[in-house]
Amino acid sequence: MTGAAPAAEAPPIDGSARPFLPRGVRLKFCEVRKSWFLLAPERALKLDQTGVAVLQAVDGERDFDAITAHLAAAFNAPHDRIAADAGRFLAALIARRMVETA
């Protein structure tokens, strides 16, 4: 499948799981395209603003509950909705091995 796609369904993330970017995966702003990308060796995912916000909150220290609480406050949005959306997003990245959890 090509182009923009909603994050695929995957098992939900446990609230106490601590997501982190594995070695070799990094968040990078491309000046040429004025867009954020999640880069891994030979792979790149273009991100939208909320995707970037989620990954900027993924610091390896915060657990998923803390990340969703942070985003709910930052976006003034319902915690349950953020948890569902961010959970699907991170689960799709975990399926691609671009995020891991501790």
Place this chain on the structure above:
Amino acid sequence: MAWTAPMIDEVTCGMEVNMYFPAED
């Protein structure tokens, strides 16, 4: 900025990936 469900846009062309993001490290 309003919250919207994050979307993933896969860059599918390997040459394009390498052109914009050559291995740095």
